[in-house]
Amino acid sequence: MQEKKLGKFFKNYVGKKSLFVNKSVLQASYMPNEINHRDEQIEQLASILAPTLRGDLPSNLFVYGKTGTGKTLTVKYVSEQLNKSAEEEKVLMEVVYLNCKLKKIADTEYRLVAQMARHFGKAIPPTGLPTDEVYNVFYKALDEEKKFVLIILDEIDQLVKKIGDELIYNLTRINSELKNSNVSLIGISNDLTFVNNLDPRVKSSLSEEEILFPPYNAIQIQDILRKRSKIAFQPKVIKEGVIEKCAAYAARDHGDARRALELLRVAGELAERKNNKIVKIEHLDSAENKIEKDRILELVRSQPKQFQITLYAIILKNSLQKEKVYTGEIYDYYKKICNEISLRPLTQRRVSDIIAELDMLGVINGRVLSKGRYGRTREISLSVPKFIEPKIIEILEENLEIERKNELF
DNA sequence: CGAGATTCATGTGAAGTATACCTTTAGGCTTAA
DNA sequence: AAGCCTAAAGGTATACTTCACATGAATCTCGTA
Known part of the structure; x- marks a missing residue:
């Protein structure tokens, strides 16, 4: 039946x-045949990259603009077209696109360089090798034959915020290490003030050219x-x-x-x-x-366990009491939860960092404030719409195999 | 009453540790001549 | 003797811990008006 x-x-x-x-046309990954309202940017981009076709090294480039202004799309589009023309002109070129925000893929120096090396077919283990060694493998891969390599680093501001700008400095200096190939960089950032906070040396070499994408x-x-x-x-x-x-x-x-x-x-x-x-x-x-x-x-589902527990503590604590919640309370509660699911709790130092990271992800809202005589702490509130909260709790409980006790509510 | 000292709770930086993974090396075993 | 496998040694990145110092406004202290 x-x-x-x-x-x-x-x-x-x-x-x-x-x-x-054709639903895929509306998906973010869709590459249209032509890009509307970005003629000016496309032109700029093309004229900056064009020297490649004559074998000259184009300037490094910095692209910035808010989310959804077509940065990634335009850069990908132009670099693809360039790649096609290069093929016709018999110029060897390679485009490497990396999104630096992806956790566990390109969010540290080692992983980023490893990922680029993998692009050239080199096998790099997830850990174990010295970073220098990974650089060497990467250099060698680049230099195997004479070619032009365009490295596109998307959301580069996130990466620099996390690990500093030395990495970019290294990348801008690649060319002096290579005999055959030429490398130029395109950095894409959502943060309009990003370049200003860079080391001057890095700043001058990364943003030889800049393109702004207005909303x-x-x-x-x-x-x-x-x-x-x-x-x-x-x-x-x-x-x-x-x-x-x-x-x-x-x-x-x-x-x-x-x-x-x-x-x-x-x-x-x-x-x-x-x-x-x-x-x-x-x-x-x-x-x-x-x-x-x-x-x-x-986002919640993809977080590591400890992040989930911390978030769980924050959500429950938050719904339990009307007043603002602070790090200390969260940590106590967090420890209690860890006990319940018999997991060794992390130190408060680490949990503090985790809270800061959750803040960065935009799930919660944290603000460091000094309460005078009563110390200094982070005031934490959720920044997700109310109607989603129950669903988040459900997911967390499922993932963490927590049985909620009624006393919590 | 007000300037300066004190205080609290935790933020935050630096250095150290555990873990998981890598390559290299050396020893032991097998194999083929 | 050469070749191959295995285990130990020595090294790294990453996530976390430990240690120690920094922060900054409410509160306290004490000299002064």
Whole structure:
């Protein structure tokens, strides 16, 4: 009986016409054939990189602009085109793209260099080798044959914040170590003030050229949404006003096009799931919630155990009491939880760092303040929407195999 | 009453430790001549 | 004797701990008006 029901469900599902024609067009990884409203930046970028084709070394480049302003997309696009032209001109070139924010992949000097070496087919163990050795392997890989290498470091500000700017200094000096190849760097950053806090030597060599990506305005976002949705959706499934509203949402905070596209895609998915034939404005609202929820839940899920326990302590402690919570209380509570699931607690020193990192991730909000006679501590509050909290708790309890005691509530 | 000293709770930097993983080296065993 | 495997030695990165000092405003102290 169940079998029959399911069969029918699947058959229906297949028979049902999807609202989408090509959903991937709305995904962040999608590379459009042409990039709108970024002509100026593309031109700049192209003219800076063009000397490659004549065998000259282009300047290092620093690209900055807020999230969702098309930095990554544009840089990838131009470098791909350049790569194609280079092939035609019989110039050997290689583009290495790395996102420095990815935990466990490119968030330390060792891992970053290792990752770049792996790009050239070298096997580098996750630990054990001296960093110098990894550099050597990387240099050798670069220098095997005469070529031009373009290294793109996305979200470079995150990396420097974490491990300092010496790494970039090393990278800018690569060329003097190489006999055959030439390397130039492109740094991409969300933080507009990032370069100013760099060591002057690093600063001058990294930002020989700079390109600024201003936010899109609402009209530009509308245009982008229209063009893409024309490919992504069936004709006439989007109700009037939806695109405008979507653009307005995104323009509200600094013209984030990625966000607008995601919003539209999720709204479409929601409409489809509810068997609606048309994407309406109310879908946008629920899409906004869903995106935020998914993002945070995924973030929480991917955290290491100790981070999860710390977060769990913060959430519960926070919902238990109305007043602000402080590091000390959190730590006591954290220890209690560790006891309950028989796990050796970390020291307060470490937990303090973990709290700071959770702050960086944007899950919580921490602020160091001095309470005069009563010492100095971090005042901690959650920075996730209230309606997500229960879900986070659920995930954490599942992951940590915690049985919640009623006394906690 | 107010300037300066004191105090508290924890932030924060530096150095040390445990762990997991790497390469190299040396010894022991097998194998083939 | 040469080749191969294994285990020990010696080395590294990373996550964490230990130690010690820094912070900064509420509170206290004490001289002064």
